[in-house]
Amino acid sequence: MxxxxxxxxxxxxxxxxxxxxxxxxxxxxxxxxxxxxxxxxxxxxxxxxxxxxxxxxxxxxxxxxxxxxxxxxxxxxxxxxxDPSQHKRELKMADATENTFEAVSREWLARNKDGWSESHYDRSISYLTRDVFPLLGKLHLTSSPP
The missing domain is CATH 3.30.160.390 (Integrase, DNA-binding domain)
Structure with a gap:
């Protein structure tokens, strides 16, 4: 070339x-x-x-x-x-979903689960799933709050 x-x-x-x-x-x-x-x-x-x-x-x-x-x-x-353009888009989408509030929160919960009682873990995941994730779950962590 x-x-x-x-x-x-x-x-x-x-x-x-x-x-x-x-x-x-x-x-x-x-x-x-x-x-x-x-x-x-x-x-x-x-x-x-x-x-x-x-x-x-x-x-x-x-x-x-x-x-x-x-x-x-x-x-x-x-x-x-x-297709290189499609591949680039897919990489961006994968990065965007890995850095959402919900994904990072679930990772944090999994890391701390062993140090917590089962009831504390259940209350935490229930609260996040019911009250927080519907509002903030899809929020990308590098963006500003709504």
Whole structure:
């Protein structure tokens, strides 16, 4: 696969003079999209005869070599028949459900169960299930309260 971008070219990349985004290709579908608001790594690919684009990351948060690594991972997923965009969404969803108030609370209860009496554990789980989880259970812990 031919690589065409260099670190110097990436640092000096500018959008079109009229402010429209400009693509700087790196090969294999990977490119740097430069807009007036920033520089972003993207990967164009085809899955089930549909053209798709995977947003990899922003530059300089992700270096050229890191973007190439992510690109290689996405190509490997495609080779196995997995849509990289769908895979990325599924990973985000799994992370979001692992960090909900209910998931963390249940984990905390399980860790502390051995040190509590059975009646204390039963009251705690009953209270959380009945009163707290319906209101706060789906709340992602990095978000602010409703």
């Amino acid at each position: 031919k690589r065409s971008l260099t670190d110097t070219a990436i640092r000096n990349a500018k959008p079109h003079q009229d402010g429209k985004p400009k693509k700087y290709t790196d090969g294999g579908g990977l490119y740097l999209l430069v807009s007036p608001t920033g520089k972003h790594w993207r990967y164009d690919y085809r899955h089930h005869d549909k053209r798709k684009t995977l947003a990899i990351a922003s530059y300089p948060e992700f270096s050229h070599s890191e973007a190439r690594e992510k690109h290689t991972e996405a190509r490997a997923l495609l080779a196995r028949g997995v």
